[in-house]
Amino acid sequence: MKRKCLANETCPVARGYDAIGDWWSLLIVLNILTHGSRRFSQLQEELGMAKNILTARLKKLVDEDILEKRPLAEGAYHEYAPTARGRDLWKVLITLRQWGEQYYCHGERPPNRLVDRETGQPIPPVEIRAADGRLLGPGDLAVIACQPAGTAETE
Amino acid sequence: MKRKCLANETCPVARGYDAIGDWWSLLIVLNILTHGSRRFSQLQEELGMAKNILTARLKKLVDEDILEKRPLAEGAYHEYAPTARGRDLWKVLITLRQWGEQYYCHGERPPNRLVDRETGQPIPPVEIRAADGRLLGPGDLAVIACQPAGTAETE
Numbered sequence: 001m002k003r004k005c006l007a008n009e010t011c012p013v014a015r016g017y018d019a020i021g022d023w024w025s026l027l028i029v030l031n032i033l034t035h036g037s038r039r040f041s042q043l044q045e046e047l048g049m050a051k052n053i054l055t056a057r058l059k060k061l062v063d064e065d066i067l068e069k070r071p072l073a074e075g076a077y078h079e080y081a082p083t084a085r086g087r088d089l090w091k092v093l094i095t096l097r098q099w100g101e102q103y104y105c106h107g108e109r110p111p112n113r114l115v116d117r118e119t120g121q122p123i124p125p126v127e128i129r130a131a132d133g134r135l136l137g138p139g140d141l142a143v144i145a146c147q148p149a150g151t152a153e154t155e
Numbered sequence: 156m157k158r159k160c161l162a163n164e165t166c167p168v169a170r171g172y173d174a175i176g177d178w179w180s181l182l183i184v185l186n187i188l189t190h191g192s193r194r195f196s197q198l199q200e201e202l203g204m205a206k207n208i209l210t211a212r213l214k215k216l217v218d219e220d221i222l223e224k225r226p227l228a229e230g231a232y233h234e235y236a237p238t239a240r241g242r243d244l245w246k247v248l249i250t251l252r253q254w255g256e257q258y259y260c261h262g263e264r265p266p267n268r269l270v271d272r273e274t275g276q277p278i279p280p281v282e283i284r285a286a287d288g289r290l291l292g293p294g295d296l297a298v299i300a301c302q303p304a305g306t307a308e309t310e
Contacts, residue, residue: 119285
């Protein structure tokens, strides 16, 4: 039960973190998401990870139903592709990438860009909106405790 | 130069990843973002990290201008607060949290929720929109190589 490593183990965010496992695992998923699928050798080359570490990370991501290992037509090779659960990390990919572009480009041209496939235009900065459509900023968030089911909620 | 650990070191996403450093560092920043600021002892208790590891992670995050270490009025204590750069990771916090809630709650009530401070209502699922306002899905993204400045772009 990897979940034990996070203090608040009933928190869904903590569970999600534990399912991803570690930083390298997130990078593996984001690399695969960007390309649709990847072979082991491609991941190893692009991420520069040791084989045994990459093997262990991929196994955990498959066990957690974030990636699936699929046989390829040619030879005995496999590729790793995102499951629905893995694919739904795409919004994390975009927000992390936009953050990196904002703070680590310094006016340089990045080597590649994430674009809208239909128009080839960059994805505009992600907007966070309230249920009533108001644009939110980081100061507009609060964390509230939820009462157990069946009792009134505190707000 | 930590950047060496990622293959494509000119990619701003890779630079952003290297600045964050590792998974625990991201968890530290997200914990601080949720609460506005945190003392060392609180972080240690909530994340269950060894003191020397937490110390090293916090130092790197301060060096990278993602967190700042501020003296507290009472006694010799300090707290860690997000800088503008760290605060701008708030969209990553939201997308990772919504992913965790979607896949790891299984109908259970989470212990806490991230809400709109003004109304107390949950933040709706983040929408990714194209420059022309179209709602995008994960299949609508493409990665294109950028040419060096001064040359035409491939699209």
